[in-house]
Each structure stands twice: as C-alpha cells, then as structure tokens.
Amino acid sequence: MSDPREPLRLRVDRDRCAGAGMCALTAPAVFDQDDDEGLVMLLNPAPAPEHRPAARMAVGLCPAGAIALDAPDSTDL
Template sequence: MKITVDEEKCCGAGQCVLIAPEVFDQRDEDGIVILLDAAPPGDRHAVVRESAEVCPAAAILLTENA
C-alpha cells in the first residue's frame, strides 16, 4: 500500500490522526494533514483504509500493491 495526501483538499478535520496516529499527523498552525508513513506495514492497512474512507475532504489517496 502506498499513501498520498492532497494537502489542498485537506480541511483539517483530523479523523485520520484519531484513527491512525502512527501514519498521520497535523500541522500545528492550520491542522493540515502530515503524512508520517507513506508505505505503512500490513498491520496498519485496515486503519489507513478506514482513515481514507472517513476523510470528509477525500484528501487521502491509497494505491494498493499488486
């Protein structure tokens, strides 16, 4: 799995950080997402998928490895 985030779309809701704090963080000044791990290990894939699904701005993009 590879993760990319679109900072322009991010609205700073923070749901991704609540669900997967090992993978996502937020900038202090505006709450925009910070990607901590663009290729997380398999045991984190479920929470990353959940984060992408609940993102109100659809700012988290996932590419599944073949």
C-alpha cells in the same frame, strides 16, 4: 475487494485537506496534523501491516477526500 493486509501506498493532498483530523485520530501511526493549520501530514506513505487496516479506514473517513490510496508500485513486486 482488497485484502486489508495487502501492501498499500498512500498520498495526501494538503490543498484539499479540511483539517478535520479524522485521519490522525483513526491511524495516528500513519497520519498527523501540523501545528499551524491542522492540515494532514503523512507520516508513513507505506504503512506496516499492523497499521494498514486503520489507514484504509482513514481514507474512507476523510470528509475532504484528501487521502488517496495507490496500488503498490509494480517495481516493488
């Protein structure tokens, strides 16, 4: 179990993204979609604490599994 306020690092895979937009709706400060194809754009791979719960929710909601959650780099500690 992780604390929702723990630092997190995000990655997105635009090859997997289906353009469903759940991420941008759920966490608009962290994700957007491009105008051409509607594919995900990661605005902030290391969201501030207030945006982390929504970002984590977006990971779970993405129907394509295109958003990955990494543990913070150990070099950050």
